[in-house]
Amino acid sequence: MPAMIELEQLTKHYPGRSAPAVDSLDLTIAEGEIVILVGPSGCGKTTTLKMINRIIEPSSGIIRLQGEDVTRANPDHLRRRIGYVIQQVGLFPHQTIGRNITTVPRLLGWSQQRIDDRLDELMHLVGMDPGTYRDRYPKELSGGQRQRVGVARALAADPPVMLMDEPFGALDPISRERLQNEFLRLQEEIRKTIVFVTHDIDEAITMGDRIAILREGSTVAQYDTPETVLAAPADDFVREFIGSGAALKRLGLARVRDVELGQWPTSPIGSGREAALRALASSEHGSVLLLDDRRRPLRWVRADELEQPGSLERLGVEVRGTVEPTTTLAHALDAMVGSRVGAVVVVDGSGALLGTVDMRVIMAAVDTMRTDAHEQDREEVPSR
Template structure:
């Protein structure tokens, strides 16, 4: 396959051809003759029950585990027998345990592989700052810190930055968010999707969580025991047309709700809300609320960032500052979040909607139940149209 390019960033196609791993003393192979093509620039998620061989398959791509038989191609090059150390320097690798070196600073951790490749100090320093910016960590605040000074989420971001340090075309990620609390995990997933929209790497991602696979994957490979592929397709195709009972059981109930993970906030029409500014005259704010069909007003600061929800009663409390009355505007999502994320935020919101903000946290609009229902209706209509088209196709001649 040709190399995928976006600006100066490149990604590589991967082909696994009859890849097999047998361990001595075990009757059944850990990975049994897996063949799959991974397109350049996509996130392909390997998911399946515990013990199905997904991590073993992942580790054979960079030959941390050597295959018993079969071949691995990266951008058409057979890398099955090239020098394994050199191969790994061309492939980024992120694991659940992160694996930062505790005696090294963050800058030293990120710059380790470029140093092994002979980059100059100036080039490494520039790359470290670039990557810390990319993962949302201020270089001046973090480059001199040590791993023990970071939270779990920050450490995971540094792990991703280190994996990208030499600008590899391929990233392998083995349950990178699995050991993190649910709220941080969701934020890191969204940050990861934002990052991928910029870097467009080829990413092979292992998880045991089908919801994470649906949210993150351009394609999903659902694996049976021995890494046999039960179904390899887009999330939408897997949710709407499971290949067999094994896939349907693995997806579980609530497939319609899971499909909300297929729609991004950026792809739906946002609703608007009555808004005002903290420094606006209260009479003006009351009039804005009266003119709307809402029971509350969203107050923004001077940078258009949401601060408080206030009611008409709150606006009559002249003895208190507006940044202290009402409720905090806490239920927010960014455009790359899914509608499933937005629905989760709506459930926690006292106002019944999620506020959409950009990467500077500036107000963009809101997602409410009307937004979600419109998206569900569109999905249903699209699925019904697809079913009609399929039913109308003539059978292939045998």
């Protein structure tokens, strides 16, 4: 991927302070990626972000956008090429939602027809009905709706780059998660280059294609994919910043389709008790999975239950909470812990059995991830 944004030796000194807020930062951001700047408060991540569109003017260093040095370019013209979303949203309270969203197209002098069409498109894009919301005022919207408008407004003139400063930080946890997911889905379509600031490592892991973990002075402690950051933290600072639960967080990134599934003894429910016992005898598992004629899992049955009288349809327990290949390992683990047999059934789109996830599968996956990350780390030194 070609570089979209290049920061070279970028530095910000605030008058009256000895240490620079951002100290000779070098960072390259590839086209179409979401890069998260994450770090403890006061590390200079927001200052870094705001220097890219020169809301804060750098003291020294170079900013390149699409290969072009924009460090001295007209800042107003530069900013019209960069979408800007901040935590406080900053909608214009005296203007309607429609007028708010079309700010940049109007600055660029688009025709009224083009502006109207774009407004409809944008409102649909962020899931707001134009007829209902176009003529409302910001104070009539909820926090989540306002941030949707903020995102639509930043996307209005289809800029190649978006800067987002803790955009979901002021929302309640439920709205935040919904907007994060919506935004990731939106990004699948729009493929913007996004620089995103947060102090929340979990948000960084969820949202980022690449994470830059910053320490004081906006120095890069590690710049890598979330998987690698979690599996192979560069140093103690990164390890401490990730905090506990790194292994669980990593399971949130891997999907069931990425791991080798376990195989459980199965038997068609129509073949009767003897077949089920035979299947059980040939494996080390304590129970057998009964399938219907289209290989859809029906019941878990233990050996001692097979000894009991009665129809097979009523023995053991029903199979519940199946997962699909696209499910994350974290969710699979949750379903697994909740099941009676310590395993969760993986099915395809039609409900047919693909395999199972149990503790051994999870542990093997964690092992593989760790090895992969180390190998990748060795190949990519220096890691930027």
